[in-house]
Amino acid sequence: MILNFFHNFGRYLTMLWTAFSKPEKFSMYYKETLRQMNDIGVGSLTIVGLIAIFIGAVTAVQFSYQLDGTLVPRYYIGYIVRDSTIIELAPTITCLVLAGKVGSNIAAEIGGMRQKEHIDAMEIMGVNTAAYLIMPKIVAAVIVIPMLVAIAAFVSVIGGYAAAVIPQLMSEAEYIQGVRSFFQPFNVTMMFVKAIVFAFILTSVPSFQGYYVKGGSIELGQASTNAVVYSDILILLADYVLALLLTQ
Amino acid sequence: MIRAENLIKSFGEHEVLKGITTEFYKGKTNLIIGRSGAGKTVLLKLLVGLFTPTSGKVWYDDTDFFALSKKEKRNIRMKVGMLFQASALFDSMTVEENVRFPLDMFTNMTSKEKLTRVNDVLHRVSLDEANHRYPSEISGGMQKRVGIARAIVLDPEYLFCDEPNSGLDPKTSIVIDELIRNITVENNITTIINTHDMNSVMEIGDNIILLNQGNIAWHGDNSQVLGSENEFLQNFIFASPFLQRLRNSALKKS
Known part of the structure; x- marks a missing residue:
């Protein structure tokens, strides 16, 4: 099992090394990156927005319940919603969801191309398939996923506002005061660092699973499932490591 | 010309190819035939570089392919x-777009030049009206012809065909065979075809290699098939009683 882990880790690193070699033709890679940015970014906007609203709303309602009857000022709810979404919930939950949506799609797409001999066809033409199929996805994700996470954080705060102010758990002025209190710009940096690392994980791991798939439709399904499971585990692990590194 | 030199390929303990040495000639349709599991696809994938040999060499003219960076x-x-x-x-x-892909990736032609080239090769394979259709919207025979168009769009010196007639009706198979043969002769390229199709063997087999259990069981051309005394070849080519009767009657006449 340990040998198998190192074997696969070695192949993963080799794949990344090959994927980031010099493109045959820059314009083709540029076009492909734009297409991937559209698929990953625009294609995920609705689900990210929906999830973000509920993240903010649930956080506001839960903390309202927790702080009820305590001496902690009510406006803290706005502050907690803002910081918890920026530091943790927006990057982590968004990327866990994207690992499911984008990651499984990448593994299935590349794995399907492997099984239908599309990758062999490109190899024979002289195309560096790891670079052409994987690099644009990683680059696109690293660019657009931080944007999605930023949007998710913003929408979460609005979701928190709707959940806290409309049912009159607190006043609008209290919520806005909370959102504007104790702001630390470094938290936004932390959010973007997490988003970039998670974006890399949720595209490179599924690419690996798809690129080396063997067998038929059952193996492709397994590769797609593994892509999501391993991405999720690695995102949570990276979240912990980044939290340690960035908050010390 | 492509030359295989003592090619051995093993997958784990299983030795699929046991030392293949042969040549595939320029301007000729070179056929690799054999039963399922004989090692045809493995040999083709070794020749084209999709597999690495356990030992042995593949020469593209004077270049040792596996010694290259x-x-x-x-x-x-x-x-x-x-x-x-x-x-x-x-x-x-x-x-x-399929046919244009190699041009987009490897040439600096203008869009107009690419379109002209794409239309030329599509015309060559008799698919003048199919530019804007998707692969799922065309028949298997048309898909093969698009595959050929894509394979020749960069004017290759070597053409590999893996089972070009599989899944096609006999009439369409003949059209595909003729197309490959004509392209081979007109462009003077080295064509290697991996096939089960006996019609292809008899019609376009300029140079035929029969594989059996990882070895070359017979080597010749289509004019030598009918009169060959090689029992394995006869059992393979004229496998059915009908074909055996046909062979016997042809031999009697000659």
């Missing part, structure tokens, strides 16, 4: 076209 291999591959068994057309692209 990755970059040098890519340069050789730009001279190679391949038609896959299932055509391997990119589903999300139209016929025109």
Whole structure:
């Protein structure tokens, strides 16, 4: 099992090394990156927005319940919603969801191309398939996923506002005061660092699973499932490591 | 010309090819035939560089392919076209985009020049009206022809065809065979075809290699098939009682 882990880790690193070699033709890679940015970014906007609203709303309602009857000022709810979404919930939950949506799609797409001999066809033409199929996805994700996470954080705060102010758990002025209190710009940096690392994980791991798939439709399904499971585990692990590194 | 020199390929303990030495000639349709599991596809994939041999060499003219660096291999591959068994057309692209893909990737031609070249090769394979159709919207025979068009769009020096007639009706198979043969002769390229189709063997087999259990069981051309005394060849080519009767009657007449 340990040998198998190192074997696969070695192949993963080799794949990344090959994927980031010099493109045959820059314009083709540029076009492909734009297409991937559209698929990953625009294609995920609705689900990210929906999830973000509920993240903010649930956080506001839960903390309202927790702080009820305590001496902690009510406006803290706005502050907690803002910081918890920026530091943790927006990057982590968004990327866990994207690992499911984008990651499984990448593994299935590349794995399907492997099984239908599309990758062999490109190899024979002289195309560096790891670079052409994987690099644009990683680059696109690293660019657009931080944007999605930023949007998710913003929408979460609005979701928190709707959940806290409309049912009159607190006043609008209290919520806005909370959102504007104790702001630390470094938290936004932390959010973007997490988003970039998670974006890399949720595209490179599924690419690996798809690129080396063997067998038929059952193996492709397994590769797609593994892509999501391993991405999720690695995102949570990276979240912990980044939290340690960035908050010390 | 492509030359295989003592090619051995093993998968774990299982030795699939046991030392193949042969030549594939320029301007000729070179056929690799044999029963399922004989090692035809493995040999083809070794020749084209998709597999690495356990030992042995593959020569593209005077170049030892497996001794080349990755970059040098890519340069050789730009001279190679391949038609896959299932055509391997990119589903999300139209016929025109599929054929244009190698031009987009490897040439600095203008859009107009690319379109002219694409239309030329599509005309060559008699698919003048199919530019904007997707692979899923055309028949298996048309997909093969698009595959051929894509394989020859960069004017390759070497053409590989993996089971070009599989899944096609006899009439369409003949059309595909003739097309491959004509392209081979007109462009003076080295064509290697991996096939089960006995019609192809008899019609376009300029140079035929019969594989059996990883070895060459017979080597010759289509004019030598009928009169050969090689029992394995006869059992393979004229496998059915009907074909055996046909062979016997042909031999009696001659």
